[in-house]
Amino acid sequence: MGLIAGLAASPHCAGMCGAFPVHLSRVAGSGRPLVRQVLFLSGKTCTYAFLGALAGMFGNLLLRSRVFTSSQHLFAYAAGAVLIIFGLTMLNLFPTLRLPTPSLQESGLLGRFYGHFFRAPGPSAALTLGLATGFLPCPITLAMAAAAAATHSVFAGIITMAGLGLGTAPALLGVGFGGTLIDARLRRIGLRGAGVVVILLGGITLLRPTGALCRLLPAGAHATCSCAAHGHHSGQK
Amino acid sequence: MTRALCHHCGLPIGSPRRSAPDGRAFCCYGCYLAWQIVGEQGEAGPAASILARLGVAGVLAMNVMMISLLLYSDALAGIGSQAIHAFRWALLGLSAPVLAILGVPFLLGATRELKQALPSIDSLIAVGALAGFGVSAAHVIQGRGPVYFDTATMLLVLVTLGKLLEASAKVEASKNVKALLQLAPPVARLLSAEGEKEVPATELRVGDRVRVKPGERVPADGLICAGASSVQEAALTGEFQPRACGPRDRLFGGSANGEGELTVEVTAAGDDALLAQIGRLVEQAQAQRAPVERLASRAATVFVPVVFVVAAGALGYWLWRGDAARGGMSALAVLVVACPCALGLATPLAICVALACAAREAVLVRSGEALETLAKVSRVFFDKTGTLTRGEPTLRAIACCAGASCAENEALAWLGSLESGSEHVMARAVVAAAKARGLALGRVEGFRAFPGRGAAGRVELDGRSREILAGGLDWLAAEGMDGACVRELPAADPGETLLFVAWEGRVRARVAIADAPRPEAAETISALRHAGIGVTMLSGDRRSAAEHLAQAIGAPEVKAECTPEAKLEEVRGQRRSGQVIAVVGDGINDAPALAEANVGIAMGGGTDLAREVGDITLLGDGLLRIPWLVHLARRTYRVIRQNLAWAFGYNLVAMALAFFGLLHPLVAALAMLGSSFFVLHNSLRLSRQRAPRAETTSIAAVPQPAAE
Numbered sequence: 001m002g003l004i005a006g007l008a009a010s011p012h013c014a015g016m017c018g019a020f021p022v023h024l025s026r027v028a029g030s031g032r033p034l035v036r037q038v039l040f041l042s043g044k045t046c047t048y049a050f051l052g053a054l055a056g057m058f059g060n061l062l063l064r065s066r067v068f069t070s071s072q073h074l075f076a077y078a079a080g081a082v083l084i085i086f087g088l089t090m091l092n093l094f095p096t097l098r099l100p101t102p103s104l105q106e107s108g109l110l111g112r113f114y115g116h117f118f119r120a121p122g123p124s125a126a127l128t129l130g131l132a133t134g135f136l137p138c139p140i141t142l143a144m145a146a147a148a149a150a151t152h153s154v155f156a157g158i159i160t161m162a163g164l165g166l167g168t169a170p171a172l173l174g175v176g177f178g179g180t181l182i183d184a185r186l187r188r189i190g191l192r193g194a195g196v197v198v199i200l201l202g203g204i205t206l207l208r209p210t211g212a213l214c215r216l217l218p219a220g221a222h223a224t225c226s227c228a229a230h231g232h233h234s235g236q237k
Numbered sequence: 238m239t240r241a242l243c244h245h246c247g248l249p250i251g252s253p254r255r256s257a258p259d260g261r262a263f264c265c266y267g268c269y270l271a272w273q274i275v276g277e278q279g280e281a282g283p284a285a286s287i288l289a290r291l292g293v294a295g296v297l298a299m300n301v302m303m304i305s306l307l308l309y310s311d312a313l314a315g316i317g318s319q320a321i322h323a324f325r326w327a328l329l330g331l332s333a334p335v336l337a338i339l340g341v342p343f344l345l346g347a348t349r350e351l352k353q354a355l356p357s358i359d360s361l362i363a364v365g366a367l368a369g370f371g372v373s374a375a376h377v378i379q380g381r382g383p384v385y386f387d388t389a390t391m392l393l394v395l396v397t398l399g400k401l402l403e404a405s406a407k408v409e410a411s412k413n414v415k416a417l418l419q420l421a422p423p424v425a426r427l428l429s430a431e432g433e434k435e436v437p438a439t440e441l442r443v444g445d446r447v448r449v450k451p452g453e454r455v456p457a458d459g460l461i462c463a464g465a466s467s468v469q470e471a472a473l474t475g476e477f478q479p480r481a482c483g484p485r486d487r488l489f490g491g492s493a494n495g496e497g498e499l500t501v502e503v504t505a506a507g508d509d510a511l512l513a514q515i516g517r518l519v520e521q522a523q524a525q526r527a528p529v530e531r532l533a534s535r536a537a538t539v540f541v542p543v544v545f546v547v548a549a550g551a552l553g554y555w556l557w558r559g560d561a562a563r564g565g566m567s568a569l570a571v572l573v574v575a576c577p578c579a580l581g582l583a584t585p586l587a588i589c590v591a592l593a594c595a596a597r598e599a600v601l602v603r604s605g606e607a608l609e610t611l612a613k614v615s616r617v618f619f620d621k622t623g624t625l626t627r628g629e630p631t632l633r634a635i636a637c638c639a640g641a642s643c644a645e646n647e648a649l650a651w652l653g654s655l656e657s658g659s660e661h662v663m664a665r666a667v668v669a670a671a672k673a674r675g676l677a678l679g680r681v682e683g684f685r686a687f688p689g690r691g692a693a694g695r696v697e698l699d700g701r702s703r704e705i706l707a708g709g710l711d712w713l714a715a716e717g718m719d720g721a722c723v724r725e726l727p728a729a730d731p732g733e734t735l736l737f738v739a740w741e742g743r744v745r746a747r748v749a750i751a752d753a754p755r756p757e758a759a760e761t762i763s764a765l766r767h768a769g770i771g772v773t774m775l776s777g778d779r780r781s782a783a784e785h786l787a788q789a790i791g792a793p794e795v796k797a798e799c800t801p802e803a804k805l806e807e808v809r810g811q812r813r814s815g816q817v818i819a820v821v822g823d824g825i826n827d828a829p830a831l832a833e834a835n836v837g838i839a840m841g842g843g844t845d846l847a848r849e850v851g852d853i854t855l856l857g858d859g860l861l862r863i864p865w866l867v868h869l870a871r872r873t874y875r876v877i878r879q880n881l882a883w884a885f886g887y888n889l890v891a892m893a894l895a896f897f898g899l900l901h902p903l904v905a906a907l908a909m910l911g912s913s914f915f916v917l918h919n920s921l922r923l924s925r926q927r928a929p930r931a932e933t934t935s936i937a938a939v940p941q942p943a944a945e
Contacts, residue, residue: 043292050299057306124289131295154310158303 003163005144005197013140013168020133021172024126036126037173043130045165048141049158051134052148056157059149076205079150083202086143090195140164143198150205242524245272246407247414249524249585265578266346266359267400268407291397294338298390301331305387325377325384332370332386339393340366356541357577362396364545365389365572365902372565383562385569388902392573395903399910403578406917407586409924414593418516420472420491425456428500438490441506449499457490457506466497473511474599474857515856518603519596523589527605529877530584536885537580544575544892551896563898570895574905575888576912583880586920591873598928599856600866607852610836612870613817617765617863618808618830620822621776621783622734622752624840625790625860628662628823630752632670633733637746638722648746650676652738654696655705658684663736664692666750681705687712689777689800691736706739709779709798719743732785734778757861758790764864766793768871771816775804775830804830821863822851838863865928873923880916887912 024036059079134141144164148157241250244261245268263269270287304324307313313321343366346359369389376382425438426448433448438456441447446462449455455468467479470492479495482488488501490510507513548571555564588605595602602608619625635645643651653671656664658681671678679698686692691708693716706713710720718739726747729735733749762772773794776783783797796807808830811818820827820834823841831837831851839851841858855862891908894900900908 039292043296046296046299050303053303053306057310060310124292128288128292128295131292131299153312154303154306155312 003167005140005147005164005167005201007167007170013138013171017133017136017138017168017172020129021175024129035123039123039127040130040133041165041169041172043127043132044134045130045162045169047131047134048144048161048165051141051145052157052159052161053154054157055145055148055161056151056154059152059157060154062149063152076150079146080202080204080206082146083143083150083198083205085202086139086146087195087197087199087202090139090143090198091192134165140198143201147198147201147205242520243268243407245269245404247520247523248407248589249526264407265400265404266342266397267402267404270342270397270401271404271408290338294335294390294397295394297331297335298394301328301335301390302387304328304331305384322380328384328386329374329377332373332390335390335393336366336370339390339397340370343393343396355538356545357537357581360541361544361572361575361577362392365569366393368565368572369569369902383565385565385902388566388569391903392906395906395910399906399913403910403913403917406914406921409590409921414516414519414596417472417491417519417596418512420454421510421512422454422456426450439507441503443503443505445503445506447501447503449494449501451494451496451498453494455488455490455492455494455499455501457501457503458510459488459490459501459503459505461486461488462500462502464497464499466499467495469493469495470857472597472599473515474859511856515596515601518601519592522592522602522604522607523585525604525606527584527588527609529609529874530588530605537577540575540577540580540888544572544577547575547892547896548572551898554896555898566902567896567898569902570898570900570905571892573902574891574895574900574909576884576891576909578909578913579880579884579887579916582913582916582920583884584877586917587873587876587880587923590920590923591869591926594924594926595866595869598862598865599859600862600928601854601856602866603852603854607836608870608873610817611819611853611867612874614770614819614836614867615816616771616773616811616818618773618775618804618811618818618820618834619762619792620804620820620827620830621774621778621786623662623823624821625758625774625786625792626752626754628752628841630662630666630734630750632666632748633730633751634749635746636726636749638744639725640722643745645746646674646676648738649674649748650678650698651696651703651705651740652707652736652746652748654679654698655681655684655692655694655707655738657681658694659686659692661686661692662752663734663750666752667736667748670748689803703740707736710735710737710744713737713739713744717742723747731781732789734782754786754790755858755860757859761860761863762791764861765867766791768864768867770867773807775799775807775820775827777801777804801827801829805833808833821860859928862928865926869923869926872926876919876923880919883912883915883919887915 021037021040024033024040141164144161148160151157151160241262242248243250243264245263248264250262250264261272263272304327308321308324313324340363343359343363347356347363350356350360366389369385369392372382373384373386373389376384421438423438424435425441426433427436427441428446428448441457445457447456447459451466461482461484463484465481465483467481468488469479470489472491473489487504488499489512490506491512505511508517548568551567551571552564555561555567558564585605588608591608592602592605595608602611622628622630635649637643637645637648649667649671653668653676656667657678659665668678677698679696681694681696684692684694687708690712691706693704693706696703696705706716706718710723714720716739719742720737720739723737723744729747729749730751733751736748736750737744738746738748765772771794772792773796774783774787774792775796776786777799778797780797783795786792787795796803799807804827808818808820812833812835817836818834819836819838820830821838821840822828822831823839831839836853837851838853838855840855840860853866887908891900891905891912895905
């Protein structure tokens with residue numbers, strides 16, 4: 001799911017975070033541009049996986065807590081609702097929620113902090129820049145972290161978020177080598193694409209504990225559905 | 238006590254925490270790290286190496302955390318004990334390089350701290366990380382017992398990144414001073430016989446001539462030789478309105494030239510220029526330790542040993558309760574959650590930010606102690622002439638005594654000749670009036686000034702030589718001059734200052750001089766009174782003139798006809814009665830009172846700031862900066878109190894929670910960083926303070942003395 005969301009959100013990610021790979025491919029520095037790009041994306045994916053692990057652990061702890069023992073599906077409903085609200089906001093259908101944007105103003109503290117990683121555009125800095133970029137607040141990252149938490153599993157959380165990192169990688173590589181940033185219109189389309197995926201993900205998260213999903217899916221897919229539901233229940237034991 | 242300043246953030250260094258091989262000193266590991274990345278050495282050297290270390294350590298630590306979380310969450314429960322054991326060895330293998338990469342700098346720092354008998358943050362982090370790693374490694378080798386590799390590695394990553402982030406924020410403290418120094422352009426257009434050529438501004442010498450084109454900044458202090466323009470010199474005088482200037486007008490390096498092209502003869506360049514003097518004085522002030530810092534310093538020296546004792550106590554307590562694992566975690570959490578940084582930063586950061594903030598408004602506070610005292614000031618004495626008034630008096634009228642056997646112009650010529658030997662503002666008004674009337678002035682010999690009373694000297698004029706005395710009537714009488722004829726003169730306007738001229742045993746004429754109050758004087762006094770501060774005006778002038786001005790500007794108390802000694806005595810008396818006194822003056826005839834006050838504030842700093850009297854110098858005009866500065870000082874000490882309360886409160890509560898095992902060490906590390914950031918953010922709020930500007934309407938609000 002993370003991989004699909006990453007692919008759908010590619011134009012948005014390439015627009016918002018494209019400046020980093022463009023910078024890495026343009027500036028002079030040691031190491032080949034491809035190595036720098038791959039290290040940057042590896043760093044970013046590693047951070048996403050780490051965040052996925054934290055989110056998964058958070059979900060797991062909530063599931064084990066007394067609140068969720070008495071109301072088993074409450075967390076799935078809450079996570080699903082959060083995902084749907086995020087998705088609607090990305091589609092601009094929920095205007096009251098302001099989405100975070102990875103903005104690095106030169107004068108701001110974050111700008112100065114991230115500025116350190118632009119100083120030496122060698123392979124080492126590319127890896128560190130990638131690690132740091134993964135922590136930038138972004139609506140898609142937040143939505144996928146919520147999805148990772150909803151899996152209640154550290155392993156599934158890691159897979160979900162690592163998938164997001166891998167899904168956005170082709171677009172960022174393209175931007176890095178194309179050397180041009182994505183324009184605002186295409187960025188918006190990407191955000192909306194990701195919004196649709198996040199809403200779908202929210203819907204699945206909401207429906208999964210109710211068993212409705214199993215009824216909606218063709219017979220062959222039931223194994224996955226029941227497996228998820230089973231895993232969910234087994235986690236509460 | 239003067240300390241070195243950090244090469245990266247500009248904050249004073251309590252003890253030399255870190256030093257680069259070239260001798261540069263840094264206040265903390267974060268600043269050293271940030272400087273290595275962004276310093277002059279660029280990408281080739283340490284920057285790439287540091288970033289590589291951070292990157293590799295980050296990836297390893299994240300993987301350690303991910304594997305640990307998989308183990309904690311039972312996700313790997315079904316894979317068998319052999320596999321779990323292999324994972325534990327993997328954790329050990331991944332953690333060891335992190336400890337080597339990120340832990341060594343803390344270990345070295347801890348060694349340095351211990352050698353100086355000043356254990357601080359490095360000691361706590363080093364002991365915490367080493368203990369976490371050591372216990373875990375032992376458990377892996379034994380094949381049983383909990384492991385804390387995630388805590389040990391993430392602690393190092395969090396603290397390293399936190400310190401780097403903190404260093405980025407601390408740069409804000411010296412931003413204003415750096416911005417001020419960067420006003421001076423690096424290159425100047427030097428004029429010589431061969432024509433114009435660009436040279437580094439540092440190579441300019443006194444006497445050089447430079448061209449300043451429209452829109453450019455003036456490269457050094459100097460006098461205009463040719464051209465006319467307007468210059469904006471807010472950073473040097475606090476005045477944002479451009480000043481029109483032409484030949485023989487003085488310019489300061491760093492001022493922005495307006496629309497005209499100027500040729501300027503350099504009078505001071507490089508380190509002697511006003512801008513460099515300002516920067517130097519602010520840095521000196523920042524390097525001095527304010528009295529309020531002593532409490533925090535004393536607390537900081539005993540703080541870390543206390544933390545070690547509490548950590549040992551936590552371990553002992555939980556061992557006694559039979560829970561060794563919890564004891565280890567609690568001891569680790571105590572070490573990590575304790576935040577000596579908050580204690581160390583609480584005072585110097587706030588003071589540095591306030592001093593730099595004042596410098597931005599062209600107010601030079603020479604020490605943190607001056608700022609601390611200003612926050613407690615209960616009464617401000619203002620000198621009248623040149624302080625509450627514009628300091629540009631004009632001669633309003635001249636009246637000769639009956640039977641003085643001299644005409645107005647003759648009296649003015651003799652008086653003007655005498656006063657040409659004086660720098661007093663009243664003397665300048667007399668000389669200007671004589672020149673305006675086209676009077677030829679004579680030569681003065683043996684000029685003697687009697688501060689607050691008058692002046693005397695032998696004047697040669699039109700082939701005649703006379704001993705001329707000028708001053709107040711009482712002093713002239715004391716000097717044996719007959720002033721009876723003065724009673725016949727028409728009454729003078731109460732707002733005017735009267736000066737009498739005498740020769741050959743009798744008073745000959747009376748000149749009336751008036752000086753308009755500064756437009757912002759009334760607002761300044763009102764603001765001070767509103768802040769609960771008493772205001773007294775001191776003047777050497779006659780009572781009616783002083784009271785007239787005091788009434789016009791709303792000064793509630795006035796001490797008139799004061800000699801410099803009387804002013805000094807007045808200040809001394811008030812201090813004896815327990816008041817904390819600030820004296821505001823021009824630093825010339827009120828220098829003794831400025832020196833006697835708890836805080837001396839000198840107005841309109843000249844070209845050599847190093848020799849200025851007073852603890853605080855207001856460059857240029859702009860009296861409203863005085864109440865603003867009091868407000869800034871009070872706010873600074875409020876921030877310091879908040880910081881210290883936070884630092885003590887936080888450490889007390891956090892250590893108690895950690896002791897009883899209610900804080901995970903990683904949460905504790907985040908809390909410690911958060912505590913430092915609270916203090917940082919709270920102090921940096923001060924940099925948003927802006928001095929008010931005088932409103933043009935206030936000029937109309939202040940009554941002007943009536944012209945005769």
